Amino acid sequence: MKFQHHRSTPKVSILVSDLSKSGAGRWGGAVRTFLLARSIQNLGYEVEILGFIFGDEPPDSIPKDLPFKTVPGKNYPGFLASATQLLSQIEGDILYALRPKPTTFGLALLKKMQTQCRVILDIDDWELSWHGGDDWKYQPSLKQFARDILKPNGALRYPDAPFYLKRMESMVSRADEITVHTEFLQKRFGGVYVPNGKDTSLFEPEKYDRETSKKKYGLSGYRILMFPGAPRPYKGVEDVLVALDRLAWPDLRLAIVGGSPYDDYDRQLLSRWGRWIVKLPTCPVEQMPEVVAAADIIVVPQRDVPAARAQFPLKLTDAMAMAKPILATRVGDIPTIIEDGGFLVDPSSPEQIAEQIQWIFEHLEDARERGSKARERCVEHYSINAMSEKLAPLLQSSKVSKLR
Incomplete structure (x- = not known):
């Protein structure tokens, strides 16, 4: 258009x-x-x-x-x-x-x-x-x-x-x-x-294969949660990692794409939870759909603080455009943005995150159906x-x- x-x-x-x-x-x-x-x-x-x-x-x-x-x-x-x-x-x-x-x-x-x-x-x-x-x-x-x-x-x-x-x-x-x-x-x-x-003609799920992307980025054999962005304390990545500790599934990993340019927060996360983390480098926007394709779930675990309430996490539209299951928190505009196209938990609730991760992997077809709804919503409202x-x-x- x-x-x-x-x-x-x-x-x-x-x-x-x-x-x-x-x-x-x-x-x-x-x-x-x-x-x-x-x-x-x-x-x-x-x-x-x-x-x-x-x-x-x-x-x-x-x-x-x-x-x-x-x-x-x-x-x-x-x-x-x-x-x-x-x-x-x-x-x-x-x-x-x-x-x-x-x-x-x-x-x-x-x-x-x-x-x-x-x-x-x-x-x-x-x-x-x-x-x-x-x-x-x-x-x-x-x-x-x-x-x-x-x-x-x-x-x-x-x-x-x-x-x-x-x-x-x-x-x-x-x-x-x-x-x-x-x-x-x-x-x-x-x-x-x-x-x-989001450029929904670039972020087009039919153009990419999940397993092919996993192999290319060294993620084969793992169930992948993905956080495509710069971790900061208010973004709640720690809550996801605590949830992974609770689940203790050996094949579960959190892929962090890009990392933080602001401080040594990445290093702090790796020193405590390195066994769960896979770091992927920053990449051009044209490459991001292929990277996101490797994810089983995109996580947007914002904490309920003013900085988070004021933001529109771009990770949401990455996930929505690629029809990925989304696990996010009820913070700011997030519930309005995804509506019934994702899964919502309370902020700062690792136990709820763990329960929802388990449910999603036990009901992957239902979760992917929600991802398809999110894609439709993205094209209509967030393209x-x-x-x-x-x-x-x-x-x-x-x-x-x-x-x-």
């Missing part, structure tokens, strides 16, 4: 805070940045992606048909020059800023002052939730304030420090449009609900085309306003 527009359609510039290999560039086109770009391209718009590279290498796995520009990111005061350089490279008539950060939304508002361009703000995470949420306060002593400003690693030298994030949150009403991808974020910030979409249909009126509104 391709939406047609005339050549008068303006260009859309997507602004990302970090396009490095440890940032959005790490995921090879699989995260929201690139899902939005694909959905906008699907509507017939020209798209460019712009972002900073903070102390890391530029990405090498972004799809080649998505033009992108990067600028070396620096802490203050050097960030002023970096920001000026990026601003000068923005060509879009519509700016799509990802998250209310100074490095994205702040730059978009500055560009709007210069050119009267339209600004859409996308909020796919609650940034302050990582710093204590509404309880976060900055009340330094005079001495601490001086350190935060003057020391090379001072807290206020970082362009997206919580101090600045809180102020950007207070300015979200200055956006011409707001999009969000969970009900939690919509209640907090308003805006239009645009859930993540790239569905995402495009949500974005079309927002971009059309911006187009009309710009061309008047």
